[in-house]
Amino acid sequence: MTSSIDKSLRLKKLKSSIKISSSKLKHIYIVYAASEIRLIDYINNMQNFIVTFSEFDIVYTNKKLFKDSKLLANLESFIDVFEEYSALEGTLSEKGNIASHMTRFESNTLFDFVDSVLAVNADYLFCDDLGNEFADFISIDNQKNVSFYHAKHASSQFSASDFQVVIGQALKNIGNMTPSTAQLEQKRTRWSSHYTGSGIEMMRKGDSVENGITSFTKTLNHPNTTNHIYIVVNYISKYRVLSELNELRKGGNTSAQTIQLFWLLSSFISTCRELGFHAHITCKP
Incomplete structure (x- = not known):
C-alpha cells in the first residue's frame, strides 16, 4: 500500500495483527499534559483503522479480522x-x-x-x-x-x-x-x-x-x-x-x-x- 501524501506509508502484516509504518509519522508527536507519544505509535496502539480486501466481505479493524458473508444482503x-x-x-x-x-x-x-x-x-x-x-x-x-x-x-x-x-x-x-x-x-x-x-x-x-x-x-x-x-x-x-x-x-x-x-x-x-x-x-x- 502506498499513499500520494506519504510515499513511505506501508502496511505490515504481523503474526496476529497489522501495523502501519511511516517515516513521516515517526516525527509527529501527540503531546498531552506531561506525556507525549509518536503519532505512528498511537495509531498502531489504538488500531482505529480499517483494512479492506478484494473480497468484499472481509475486513480488518481493531486488531481483528472479520468476515460477514451476509453483508451484501x-x-x-x-x-x-x-x-x-x-x-x-x-x-x-x-x-x-x-x-x-x-x-x-x-x-x-x-x-x-x-x-x-x-x-x-x-x-x-x-x-x-x-x-x-x-x-x-x-x-x-x-x-x-x-x-x-x-x-x-x-x-x-x-x-x-x-x-x-x-x-x-x-x-x-x-x-x-x-x-x-x-x-x-x-x-x-x-x-x-x-x-x-x-x-x-x-x-x-x-x-x-x-x-x-x-x-x-x-x-x-x-x-x-x-x-x-x-x-x-x-x-x-x-x-x-x-x-x-x-x-x-x-x-x-x-x-x-x-x-x-x-x-x-x-x-x-x-x-x-x-x-x-x-x-x-x-x-x-
Whole structure:
C-alpha cells in the first residue's frame, strides 16, 4: 500500500495483527499534559483503522479480522436509512461565515438545513455545537422522540474517510442520548446563550430553555419514546450508493472507498440497531 501524501506509508502484516509504518509519522508527536507519544505509535496502539480486501466481505479493524458473508444482503436493506434531499446539492459549507449581526446560519449551509428543513417541526431544537457537545443539534418532540444531528460538509465525493469522521462523532456521543440530570443542567447556560461571535440563539426552536430541558427529560423517560441519530452529509448521493451496490451484486469492480464506506455504514447501523436507535443518513438524491 502506498499513499500520494506519504510515499513511505506501508502496511505490515504481523503474526496476529497489522501495523502501519511511516517515516513521516515517526516525527509527529501527540503531546498531552506531561506525556507525549509518536503519532505512528498511537495509531498502531489504538488500531482505529480499517483494512479492506478484494473480497468484499472481509475486513480488518481493531486488531481483528472479520468476515460477514451476509453483508451484501444486509446492505440492500440498509438503503432505507438513506434519505435524499435536493437541498443538500447546493450546500457550500457546514456552518458558513459567522458574524455578530447574524441571527441564523447562512442559507447554503448544513446547519441551516437542519434548522429549516430536518427539524423544522420540532417542539424544541438546540444547537449544541462547540465545547462539550452531545451533537451539532438536538431536537425534541415532546414525549415522542429525541433526535441527535451530526453534520459534516466536504468537497469530496463518496469519501469513506470523511464519512468515518462523522460516523465516529456520532458513535462517540451515542451515550449522551440518555444524559443524566446533571449533564442536562450543565447545558442550561450554554443553551441560553448565543453561538460564539454572533446573535444566533442556541435555542433555535421552543418557548424557553427551562421548558426545553423539562421536555427533554420527560421525553427520555416516556415509555414510547423513539431515539434517532441523523448523519447529515453533502458528499454522498443515494443514487451513487445504489449504483455501487448494483456493481457489487454483479461482481463488478468497485473502489476501495466504496468497500470501506459500506463497512462503515454496516457498523453504524448495526450499533444503532443493537442500542435501539433509529439511524438516518440524509444525503443528496
